[in-house]
Amino acid sequence: MFVCSSREIGYNFYKNVIALKPEWAEVSVAEEGVELTDKEKREIKPMERIKMIMTRGKDDPKEMYDLLGTKEYRKELDRQFKNENLISK
Template identity: 55%
Template sequence: MVDVSEGTTVAGKALFVSSSREIAYQLYQYILELRPDWGEVMAADSLAVLSEKDQKEILPAAKIQMVMTRGKDDDKTLYQLLGNKVYRKELDRQFKNIKSNFKIAIVVDMWLTGFDVPFLDTIYIDKPIHRHNLIQTISRVNRKFGGKEKGLVVDDIGVKSK
């Protein structure tokens, strides 16, 4: 549990960085076993209090999504889950909206550099990342944002010791 009093969370947005597509998919499936409702496409919790413009921009979404390109060898379920380029672009837009129901992204290579979400609270790293890419990846979560002074980096692979 993240301690909100430390200022590490404001939006509940998290990014899981997996070391492979297979691990990412297994993680996704495991999380949905524990929390099946997180995979249901739902409107944002606060939709009733949003402006009309925000209501049009915030689409119903599952709380957790995998963000990666499709592979020619993906099984049918995974292939359909990942969607096309237009779908991934919409995921990008929804994740960058603080009010969106899309809170948890599982990635392998996408969104590690050049992806700015100032209210991203937590990043879980389970992938060997080095030098500039490591700095860029950690920077995804260390943006200051209204009430957030720092983010939380969970190093599952021992990046710090490498």
């Protein structure tokens, strides 16, 4: 997790991380080689290894606005982040 002093700095940092580690932007359920139980397969939502979480701003560039998602999307990310199955992997 990282915290930035402005939206622009945070978004630029996010883009730089993706430039250095493009595989972190690929959607997957788990890292390659990790075996999941049937329960984990049902509970864990496929997603990228890195996420940028903040509320949308009406003046955000379209790419950033789309990346940030809706309030419901952020709530789902919160649920996934707190998922015990993800923490143990």
